[in-house]
Amino acid sequence: EIVLTQSPGTLSLSPGERATLSCRASQSVSSNYLAWYQQKPGQPPRLVITEASSRATGIPDRFSGSGSGTDFTLTISRLEPEDFAVYYCQHYDNSPFTFGPGSKVDIK
Amino acid sequence: QVQLVESGGGVVQPGRSLRLSCAASGFTFSSYAMFWVRQAPGKGLEWVAVISHDESDRFYTDSVRGRFTTSRDNSKNTLYLHMDSLRLEDTALYYCARASSSGHHVRDASDIWGQGTMVTVSS
Numbered sequence: 001e002i003v004l005t006q007s008p009g010t011l012s013l014s015p016g017e018r019a020t021l022s023c024r025a026s027q028s029v030s031s032n033y034l035a036w037y038q039q040k041p042g043q044p045p046r047l048v049i050t051e052a053s054s055r056a057t058g059i060p061d062r063f064s065g066s067g068s069g070t071d072f073t074l075t076i077s078r079l080e081p082e083d084f085a086v087y088y089c090q091h092y093d094n095s096p097f098t099f100g101p102g103s104k105v106d107i108k
Numbered sequence: 109q110v111q112l113v114e115s116g117g118g119v120v121q122p123g124r125s126l127r128l129s130c131a132a133s134g135f136t137f138s139s140y141a142m143f144w145v146r147q148a149p150g151k152g153l154e155w156v157a158v159i160s161h162d163e164s165d166r167f168y169t170d171s172v173r174g175r176f177t178t179s180r181d182n183s184k185n186t187l188y189l190h191m192d193s194l195r196l197e198d199t200a201l202y203y204c205a206r207a208s209s210s211g212h213h214v215r216d217a218s219d220i221w222g223q224g225t226m227v228t229v230s231s
Contacts, residue, residue, distance in 0.1 A: 001170070035217035037153070044203055044221035045145075045153060056208070056219060088153050092215045095167035097143075099153040 002027055002091050004100035012108040019076040021103045023089035028069045033093040036065055036074045039102075040085045048087070049074060079105070110134035110220050112204050117225030120194055128225055130187040130204030135220075138162075138182035139210040143218050144189050146200035146227075154200070157189065158214045165214050171197075194229045201226050 003026040013019055023034070032052035037045035047056040049065035052072055062077040076083055084107050089100040116128040130142070144156040157168045157178045166178055177190045187204050202225050205218035 031215075033215055039153075044205075044223060045218075046221075047208065047217055047219045050208055050217045056217075090153075090155070090217065092217060094215075095158070096169040097155045097158065097215075098169075099145075099155060102152045 001096055002029065002093060002098055004089055004091060004098055006089060006100040006103045008103060009101075010104045010106060012106055013079055014108045015079050015081055017079050019079055019083070019105050021074040021087055021105075023067075023072040023074070023100050025070045025072075025091060029072075029091045029093045031093070032068055033091055034067070034072050035090045035092065037088045037090065038083075038085045039088065045088065076105075112206065112220055112222035114202060114204050114222045114225035117202065117227045119228045119230060121231055122195060122229055124194055125190070125192045126194060126227060128189040128191070128202055128227070130189075130222060132185045132187065132206070135206070136210070137185040141207040141214045141216060142180065142187045143205045143207070144178060145203045145205055145218070147203070147224070148200045156202070159187070160212055160214050161210070162212070164212075167214065191227070194227075196229050199227060199229045
């Protein structure tokens with residue numbers, strides 16, 4: 001089973017600042033089968049990034065994903081008020097398609 | 109519009125069974141793999157299971173394998189999760205979600221999610 005670790009646990013930033021979130025896998029994720037989701041309180045997750053770097057439909061270009069192998073990054077170039085949320089990474093390389101524990105981006 | 113609606117949750121005693129349903133609309137259900145993901149109160153997301161578009165492939169996380177079974181009825185556009193031998197630690201909000209691309213593969217992210225149905229296991 002691939003175990004995903006996310007850091008930091010919480011990131012306190014102001015609107016307009018840059019957010020950099022990390023996701024590290026316990027073993028290499030083939031074909032970059034790595035996704036990022038955003039979740040706000042009381043809502044289901046929203047797909048942000050697929051295949052490590054492809055923005056999902058409707059996701060603004062301030063969101064970008066990068067990385068390969070075991071190290072992946074989600075970057076939000078300039079935080080908008082609606083971006084403050086919890087972000088989860090998930091691999092879908094081989095079952096089980098585990099999620100990371102999440103990184104919370106909150107308002108400083 | 110594209111929509112997933114879960115139902116069937118409730119309060120159940122340990123050791124009992126429950127069946128969840130997920131009604132799909134607004135897309136060709138039979139063309140997509142489907143997932144179950146759960147979230148315990150105040151906790152993170154936990155991937156539970158996946159079923160391919162034609163039921164030929166099904167995979168489960170270790171903690172539910174042998175107790176949970178996912179199935180689908182493509183004629184009714186409905187996904188199911190049958191849960192047996194429920195445990196206290198199965199208490200969670202259960203989401204169904206759609207694969208982000210159509211086809212036989214199950215290795216995919218989830219682009220459409222329902223609002224979830226709550227399962228509480230309690231004596």
